Amino acid sequence: MKIDVLTLFPEMFRPVTEESILGRAKENGILDVRLTNIRDFSQSKHKKADDYPFGGGAGMVMLADPIFRALEHVEAKEKKILYMSPRGRLLDKELVGELSQRSELVILCGHYEGIDQRIIDHWEMEEVSVGDYILTGGELPAMIVIDAVARMIPEVLGSSNAHYEESIYSGLLEYPQYTKPREYAGMEVPEVLVSGNHKLIHLWQFEKSLELTRQRRPDLWEAYVRAEKNLTKDEKKILQKMLESSDG
Structure with missing residues (x-):
């Protein structure tokens, strides 16, 4: 996948796109993130990229x-062009999935009070938001988009189904994780996880995911309960028991 990022601050992206999983994806030719400095295309002597808004108001608007x-x-x-904007479509797993099917994306990072509306209109951009809050610029949201979309590309994680096994994509929040040592500060790893019984381990993980989702994300819980699921007999028993406890 090729992603062109237009920004006033290209150096912000290098630590994110050139390290860890994304860095390896780049080295392997799976992901190509190209950074374009908008100021390089300013025709003014001082590479001006913003000005005061018509109609007044605080801040500056990108030219x-x-x-x-x-x-x-x-x-x-x-190409598909995204403009990172707090008034845009909320970035969720459906949108991430849609974007991951593209071979090329362009992401425009605004700054200050935003960009001239004519840019959005002429280039038929899709405005995308990462949440109901305001950030200094579109760079951090763009990094979130790149990371989330890249992880949906099968070769990036090394498994075609790896991302679907993770929190949210499975429809449930992720179960608790543990590693060595088995006992630390008086706290022990649940016995089932070191039992070697993979069936019981899976059922424990499934139950914990259900519990956490019900407690912390009622919206996801309700959606999961309503959806058709291909569950095993034992999984159905766990889910039914939890539904009965909820009713009680």
Whole structure:
């Protein structure tokens, strides 16, 4: 997958895109994140990229011309273009899945008070939000998009189904995890996890995922209960027991 990122601060991305899983994906030719500095396309002497908004108001607005030129430079017209914006569609697993099917993406990072609306209109951008809060710029949200989408590419995690086994994508929150030593500060790892009985381990993990989801994310719990699921006989018993306890 090729992702072009248009930003005023390209250096912010390098530690994220060149390390860990994303870094390995880049080295293996699976992910290609290309950074474009919007200021390079400003025609002003001082590489100006923003100005005061028409109609007044606090802050500055990013200029149309440098962004138009940057988009033309990356040949964005035939590609899916995202603009990171708090008023956009909320980034969720459905949207991440849709974006992961693309071979190319363009992500525009706004700054200050945003960008000239004509950029959004002309380039038919999809505005995407990572939550109901305001950040200094679109760079951090863009990194979230890149990381979330990249993990949906089978080769990135090394398994075509790995991402579906994780929290949220399975429909449930992830069960508790433990590692060595078996006892620490008076706390012990649950006995079932060191029993070697893989069936019992799986059922314990399933039950814990159900419990955590019911407690912390009622919305996910209700959706999971309503959805058709391909559960084993033992899994159905655990779920039914939990539903009965909820009713009680």
